[in-house]
Amino acid sequence: MELRYHTPLSAEEQIAHGVTTPQRMAIADKVRFSELDSQNHVNNKAYISWMESARVAYSDAYCLSFFDQRPRFMVHSITLRYIREMVIKESYIATCQVTAFRNSSYTLEQQVWSGDMRARMQAVIVLDKPDGSGRYPLPEGLREQFMSLDGARDER
Numbered sequence: 371m372e373l374r375y376h377t378p379l380s381a382e383e384q385i386a387h388g389v390t391t392p393q394r395m396a397i398a399d400k401v402r403f404s405e406l407d408s409q410n411h412v413n414n415k416a417y418i419s420w421m422e423s424a425r426v427a428y429s430d431a432y433c434l435s436f437f438d439q440r441p442r443f444m445v446h447s448i449t450l451r452y453i454r455e456m457v458i459k460e461s462y463i464a465t466c467q468v469t470a471f472r473n474s475s476y477t478l479e480q481q482v483w484s485g486d487m488r489a490r491m492q493a494v495i496v497l498d499k500p501d502g503s504g505r506y507p508l509p510e511g512l513r514e515q516f517m518s519l520d521g522a523r524d525e526r
Contacts (some may be wrong), residue, residue, distance in 0.1 A: 373398050373461050378427065384463060388485045393465035394520055395428040401460045412456040417489045418448075421480040424464040425493065428478070432519075433512060441506040442498035446475065450491040460484050468520040471513060474498075474505035476522070 371386040376399065381392035389396065405416035429443055456462065462484040470477040475496045482489040497506040508516075516522035 373463075375399050375461075378431065379463065384465070384483075387461075387463055387483070389463055389465060389481075389483050390487075393467040393479075393481070395424055395431065395466040396463050397424050397427055398461060398463045399423075401456055401458050401462065403458055406458060410457060414452065417450070417452070417482055417491075420462065420464040420482060421466070421489075421491050421493070424466040424480060425478060425495070428466045432515065436509040436512040436515075437506075439500045441500060442502065444496045444498055446494040446496045448491055448493045450489065452489050454486065454488050456482075456484055456488055462488065468516045468522045470523040470525045471508060471516050472525050474507050476508065476516065 371383060373387055374383065376397065379396040379398060384392040384396045387398070399420065401412055401416075405412050407413040434440060462482055465481045465483065467479050468476050469479045475494055478493045478495060480491045480493060481487055497508065498504065499506045513524065517524065
């Protein structure tokens with residue numbers, strides 16, 4: 371199966387390209403020269419950029435319709451584990467899925483795959499009101515979607 375770039379991938383496409391447990395959002399791309407370090411391995415910053423692209427695609431596709439006004443999606447914290455190096459022209463898939471949520475935040479499990487898992491990150495995302503005046507509570511419908519479609523835990 372040919373790998374489609376810059377477009378959300380189906381569960382079948384993810385499995386065909388090595389993702390062992392398909393995630394709700396998965397986007398493929400290829401390593402560029404500008405993403406390499408002095409040892410010709412992918413720079414650590416590139417992994418974060420790839421995961422950020424998947425996170426934004428996830429938010430746009432699955433979260434925004436629940437809000438009257440676009441909240442501020444803020445990265446509160448991340449934990450990132452680099453598993454195996456990557457090099458130029460490798461195709462990869464960046465995945466994203468919500469694993470837990472609270473009143474105004476949620477936790478994302480994100481991974482980078484290229485035949486096997488190359489990096490894994492957990493990110494806590496906090497929602498603020500558009501004007502920055504305080505937290506923006508997660509709408510009930512969004513919480514229900516996190517549980518039913520992502521299998522997320524309610525940690526309130």
